[in-house]
Amino acid sequence: MADAEGNVxxxxxxxxxxxxxLPDAGVAGAGVRIVEHDGLAALVSDLDSGTLVAARExxxxxxxxxxxxxxxxxxxxxxATVLAGDRAVVDQLLEPQADRLTELLxxxxxxxxxxVKGEYDxxxxxxxxxxxxxxxxxLRERVSTRPEAASYYxxxxxxxxxxxxxxxxxxxxxxxxxxxxxxxxxSIVANEPRSANGAFDLAFLVSRDKVxxxxxxxxxxxxxxxxxxxxxxxxxxxxxxxxxxxRAQGAPSWA
Amino acid sequence: MGxxxxxxxxxxxxxxxxxxxxxxIQEQAEREYYDESAILAGLREIDEARAAxxxxxxxxxxxxxxxxxxxxxxxxLAGEVPDGRIG
Amino acid sequence: xxxxTPSSGYLERPKPSGLxxxxxxxxxxxxxxxxxVRVSLIGxxxxxxxxxxxxxxxxxxLRFAEAVGRLNLAEADDSQGLPELMESMTSGGAKSKTxxxxxxxxxxxTGGDDDDDDGDDDEKKTPSRSRRSSGSSSGSSSSRxxxxx
Numbered sequence: 001m002a003d004a005e006g007n008v009x010x011x012x013x014x015x016x017x018x019x020x021x022l023p024d025a026g027v028a029g030a031g032v033r034i035v036e037h038d039g040l041a042a043l044v045s046d047l048d049s050g051t052l053v054a055a056r057e058x059x060x061x062x063x064x065x066x067x068x069x070x071x072x073x074x075x076x077x078x079x080a081t082v083l084a085g086d087r088a089v090v091d092q093l094l095e096p097q098a099d100r101l102t103e104l105l106x107x108x109x110x111x112x113x114x115x116v117k118g119e120y121d122x123x124x125x126x127x128x129x130x131x132x133x134x135x136x137x138x139l140r141e142r143v144s145t146r147p148e149a150a151s152y153y154x155x156x157x158x159x160x161x162x163x164x165x166x167x168x169x170x171x172x173x174x175x176x177x178x179x180x181x182x183x184x185x186x187s188i189v190a191n192e193p194r195s196a197n198g199a200f201d202l203a204f205l206v207s208r209d210k211v212x213x214x215x216x217x218x219x220x221x222x223x224x225x226x227x228x229x230x231x232x233x234x235x236x237x238x239x240x241x242x243x244x245x246x247r248a249q250g251a252p253s254w255a
Numbered sequence: 256m257g258x259x260x261x262x263x264x265x266x267x268x269x270x271x272x273x274x275x276x277x278x279x280i281q282e283q284a285e286r287e288y289y290d291e292s293a294i295l296a297g298l299r300e301i302d303e304a305r306a307a308x309x310x311x312x313x314x315x316x317x318x319x320x321x322x323x324x325x326x327x328x329x330x331x332l333a334g335e336v337p338d339g340r341i342g
Numbered sequence: 343x344x345x346x347t348p349s350s351g352y353l354e355r356p357k358p359s360g361l362x363x364x365x366x367x368x369x370x371x372x373x374x375x376x377x378x379v380r381v382s383l384i385g386x387x388x389x390x391x392x393x394x395x396x397x398x399x400x401x402x403x404l405r406f407a408e409a410v411g412r413l414n415l416a417e418a419d420d421s422q423g424l425p426e427l428m429e430s431m432t433s434g435g436a437k438s439k440t441x442x443x444x445x446x447x448x449x450x451x452t453g454g455d456d457d458d459d460d461g462d463d464d465e466k467k468t469p470s471r472s473r474r475s476s477g478s479s480s481g482s483s484s485s486r487x488x489x490x491x
Binding site: 010012013058059061062065066075076077078079081083092093113114115122123126127129130136140143144154155156158159162194203211212214215218219222231232233234235236237240241243244 | 353354355356357359361363364365366367368369371372373374375407408409410411413
């Protein structure tokens with residue numbers, strides 16, 4: 001029921017000229033429809049009630065984006081974005097951002113996002129640190145020969161050194177990973193890994209016809225990293241990381 | 256070494272007592288609770304289980320929902336996700 | 343080749359995206375509209391620990407020290423302390439190398455989990471929650487998005 005007064009959940013923005021494929025149901029089981037303005041089409045659902053069951057709606061949200069992105073370029077909107085009706089969709093999103101959204105749709109057309117994430121093998125990492133850092137190795141020796149109570153501050157210092165070494169390696173490995181993909185992507189976003197043993201988390205903007213060729217640098221990097229870092233290579237995704245205003249075109253940006 | 260054993264072997268500095276201990280337990284609980292790598296690993300397991308057709312159904316959904324909820328909770332506490340009522 | 347390579351072709355094509363793979367971008371990326379109406383996100387009732395994300399602290403350093411101390415450098419594989427360290431740091435995530443992990447995950451969430459410290463969550467909202475001041479001087483761990491590095 002197209003209720004121009006009620007709240008609408010916004011999934012993303014596509015070009016109105018292209019007919020985005022819409023799934024039957026989106027969040028809260030509501031149908032998915034379009035709000036058009038100035039050549040832009042916002043993908044929305046009407047919300048009956050004021051609450052959403054979060055986890056379920058993440059899945060529904062993804063299904064809508066996935067279906068639409070399969071047929072056309074979609075600029076995804078952040079999860080859980082609700083506007084106060086169709087009028088608001090125009091007044092707060094499509095109209096004020098018309099130029100930027102149009103330009104984004106143009107520059108992202110035919111492009112997808114590929115992700116390469118690296119995770120440390122903890123044991124290999126720690127061994128390497130002990131082996132390659134004399135200060136760590138020496139302190140480890142010292143700590144092992146003293147009773148725990150006496151070595152409290154030494155242990156803190158040891159852990160601190162190890163923590164610093166991990167940080168240094170992370171920086172170095174991020175650089176190495178970025179270098180491996182130079183020239184293979186139109187744009188790159190490097191995220192801070194959010195997990196404890198994350199080494200790097202990279203998002204690449206690649207045109208669809210270059211996706212197959214992208215596998216070569218991924219494999220090369222994997223071999224160069226050996227058993228220190230395990231790679232995960234994911235995609236293609238809608239260009240989630242590339243709709244951000246602050247991002248510099250062409251240069252890797254640290255998100 | 257388990258958490259409790261680990262805590263008990265730490266030397267007690269002058270002012271430490273049950274409050275300090277409780278805080279360390281709290282930290283540990285938080286660290287585990289908020290460690291995203293565990294949550295994401297769990298979600299990946301579920302994806303794989305579904306893909307392999309091993310397990311399915313509402314139980315799996317329930318676990319998945321709970322894991323997603325934790326991710327949202329982390330972000331909510333960090334102010335990264337909207338939280339409030341409509342209107 | 344990287345650890346865990348099932349076949350030489352495992353990195354040839356990007357892996358199609360399961361929910362676990364996309365959830366981070368769904369939650370963290372995408373267009374942000376300033377004037378959105380706030381939505382009440384109702385979740386499943388789970389224990390809420392009212393505190394900020396914990397970052398590196400003295401405790402973390404002690405854990406690293408312990409893990410490093412337990413490394414058996416004489417042998418190439420399987421040092422005892424690290425699986426334990428990973429276990430306690432990732433609450434069952436490290437156990438999840440086999441299908442038994444789903445059980446572990448369920449257990450953690452639905453009952454009898456040891457990371458739901460029921461006795462603590464009510465009183466422990468002390469101001470001393472700011473972990474940043476507790477000696478976390480390591481440069482790589484000062485970002486609030488990063489866990490104990």
